[in-house]
Structures are given as C-alpha cells and as structure tokens.
Amino acid sequence: MRIKPLALATPLVLSLMFAAMSTTEAHAYLDGGSGSMLLQLLLGGVAGLAVAAKLYWYKLLSLFGIKPKAAASEEAEAERATQR
Amino acid sequence: MSAVLSQAAATPEGAAFVIQTEPGSYRDRNGCVFYRGNRIFRGLSKAALENWEALQRAPFFEANRKSGKIVDTWSVDPQKEGLAEGSWAGIVEHARIPFISYPYEWPFGMLKDAALLHLDLMCQALACGMILRDSSPYNIQWNGVHPVFIDIPSFAPLRKGEPWVGYRQFCELFLYPLMLQAYKGADFRPWLRGRIDGIPAEDMRRLMSARDLLRPGVLLHVVAQSALQQRYSSKGVNVKSQLATAGFDKSLIKRNVNKLADLVAKLVPPPIKTEWSDYDRTHSYDEKEFQRKLEFVRAAAATRRWRLVWDLGCNTGTFSRVAAEHADYVVAMDGDWMAIERFYQHEKAGAASRTILPLVVNLADASPNQGWRGAERKGLAERGRPELTLCLALIHHIVISANIPLADFIDWLASLGTAVVIEFVGRDDEMVQILLANRDDQYDDYQPDIFRQLLAARFDIRAEQDLKSGKRRIYFAEPKAKL
16 A cells, blocks of 8 residues: 655645635536645646646746746636636 | 426326426536426537537547447437427437436445446546536436436536546545445445535545555545645635646546546445345245245236336345346335345346346335425436336335334335235244344234235235245235226
C-alpha cells in the first residue's frame, strides 16, 4: 500500500494558493464543488501539478497587479467560452 | 418550468393520448421527460438539441446504442406524432425500460457495474471531445442484468479547459457507497435511500478509521476532497475559469477516470455469509420434494404468457428462472443482499438474462415514493403491477418474522391484481419451528385452514398440492374475475 505524502501536503499547499477570487455563476446545473474541481489537479498526476503551479504563479502575479499578456488573453477566451 | 403538454381525455381512446410529465425529471431545465401511453418522450431545449445532434455524430454513440449500453433513442417529428411542441426545440423518443429500479435496491455488484459503465462511457466520450455533465446512478437502468445508460442530455461537448464537474457527484453516489460496503462492511442501501444526493465527503471522511486511510483511494477521494471542499465552501470562487486559464486539460480528466475505473474494479464486498446466501445448498427440501415443487411452479407459470412477474423472496433465483420461461420480464426480489449479490453474479456469468432483474427489497418496508413532492422516485408497485407473483417459502417470514397479519398480506397481493403461486409453510415445518422457538406465539391466524379461507376469499384457487409430506401446501390462484 503506497502512502502518498504528496496527498497530505498538496491540500495544504493548494489551500494556501488561492486568495479571494471573483464571483461569477457556474454554467452547469450541477454544483461541481470548488474543492472537488481543484482536487482534480492532484488527481491529474504530474501534469495536474504543473497546472496547479501555473495557477499559483498567476495568482502570485495578480497580487502584484501584474497580468501577463498570455494570461490576460487566455482568461478573456475562457470567459467567452464559459459564457457561450 | 417545463411546458406541460396536456390533452384532456374525454374517452378511453383519448386516454392513450394523454401526456403525463415525469415528475422526477426537473433538475436540468434543458429537458423534460414525458409519457404518452406506453411511449417515453423527452423535450429538448435548443442547447440540449445541439448536444443531441453532436452526440449522434460521435462514433461511440452508435456502437454503444447497438450493444445496449446506451438506451436506444431517436428523434421524432412532433407533427407526425401529434405532439404539441410547446417551448421545446426538439423531441426525442426513448426505448422503454421494462422495470425502473434505484441504486438503493441494487446489490453491490450492480452498483459497481453501473459505476464502471459510467466511467467507460466517460472515457469514450472524452475521446470524442464530449463529456457527461453529471454522474448519477439514477441515470443508469437495467435490462435484466445488463446496465444501460438512459440520460441522453447528459452528454455534452467538452469545452476547452473545463474540469470534470460531475466528479464530486460520482464520489457521493457511486464511489463512497461502494467503499462503505467494501471497506467497512456496511450496507450502502439505507444510505442511498435516505439521502437522494448520496454520501457527502465530510460524512465519509468521519467514517474512515486510521486503518481505512491506507486503503486504496481513501486519502485522495475522501480525505483530500473533504478537506478541499470545506476550505472552499464559503468562498464565491469561480474555480472553473481559473482552471481554464491555467491550462486545465482533458488529459487530467482522462487520468482521473482511468484510475477511478481501476479502483472501482478492485472493490469487492467483504466475504460475509448472510443468513440466506447459502439457500441453494441449505434449504430444507430433499431433492425429490424440490423437484415436485419445481414442477408445480413450472405448470402454473406455463398456463399463459405473463407480461411481468414478481418473485418475492426469490433468494438465488431458481424459481425466477422457471417463471422467466413464460414471462416478458421477471423482477426477482429478496431482502437478503448477499443472496441477490450471488444471484446477480451467477446470472451475469451464466445466461446473462435480459429479462430477469434481481433487486434487494425488504417487503415489510419496500421503497416508498420519495424525493421532491414524493414523486421523484416511485414506490415499488407504482413502477409496474405484476401479473403473476411467486411467494415461495415466504409467508412464514412475513407473518412470523415481520409480524404482518396474514389477512393483510393476502389483501396486499389481491390489491395488486396479480395471480399468485403461494406456498403455505405449516407449523410442523422445521423452518417455522426455528422462527417460533424464541418468540411468543401470537400468530393465531397462522393456520393452514385459515390461510386457505383467506386466499379463497380474494382469489380463485386453480391448483393446490401438498409438499414435504403435508408440512407445506402450495397453491396457484388467480384474482377473482371482476363482475
């Protein structure tokens, strides 16, 4: 039985990553649960952790008021996609 | 809410044209199920109609429809069917499921196979750029022992960067109940019957001991999920778009789905021996008497073709199979979950019938009407009245163990309008003596002549026979003809 130390550390790490975020409506009738959707990053293995790191990095940048060009346009696209 | 299409039925012929909406089909505003006569239709919104058209183009849909894993569905022309379109953009029709059942009536194996079907369809959908929007075992029904996915509008195109919204629901309604039985040996059925949305992560977390934390899937799917859900519950967080920005990819979903499938495939109920799971070997009949009983049941079943048969107290299904030779569909019920589990596994590995459905049902407390307005999930008799009911080696459990008066039980059978093959187990039978051993004998009504009298008052007895040298007597009776 493999015990994953990462599995214990990552919830703590993830919880430190996200400060207050914007409030917009979800677009499915089902509430996927914020925590459950974030967990999928860990369940995604190494690739998931890479995405988690990126999320953290963008969050960090936004705390300094910096919005990287790529991030800004991606976010705009994501907003359009979810609004469709 | 939905467009309620109703056409008043002034005549009996008109009744076939009355449209009834399905009261349980309301959560997703994009569609609504309704019935007309024996047919099942679903109204689709514009968005749902687009999804349906995308689904039809996806290669996996046709393959699964043919193999029976997805319910047969086709578009209908409202004009041709004489259906008022109302506010729907389109209407589809579904093939009918012979008898609806719910996960709180399924043995472990059926919930597990339903979960595996769900994950399998997720995998195939992802490969075609689609996903299932929710993950509920109520979206799966059965043709005999074959699971079939019925919620067509749940298939939708997967948007770029979108996570698996249904993952939490998968855990609450599929994974946690299976883990509860596999890891803790606790029956999951009362939990699912008591909570329409399943077991929340927080509750599951509290059930896990230190030992359980080491079991497969617990740390991630239970502990981590519970922790993260609590952490983010009160924040108005739009996680979905944040994840999309950070490059969430469907390969992450695929990996999760594959690992869940591996996990679920390995879950098995603990090897408990329940009281009746060994019935085939330990019942109190010798071979010759058993054959006589079998022949009586076979002869009774063969008198005509039955649309729906109920086998109450079916145990491992010997007599259900006999009835199935002359029936369109048999619903085999027993209160002993291990017996039904054995029944299911045996049937799956053997004839894999499409016409025998095994369910775990306690007759003294059968599934009631539940959910919103008591109409979302239906009680047993509401889902289909039997034409023939087998009550073999049952009556002593009903009257003595469950303390239900004999007259009441016969009354209930009569109210179903069903013919019966019923076995009266006499007081000198070993099984009854075991039941009476530790009870005060308050069962004055439990006598063979009283039984026959009560039966003859509500039914016409067609045939009767002594078994086990008079210790038992078996009857075949039909409902009294209406005058």
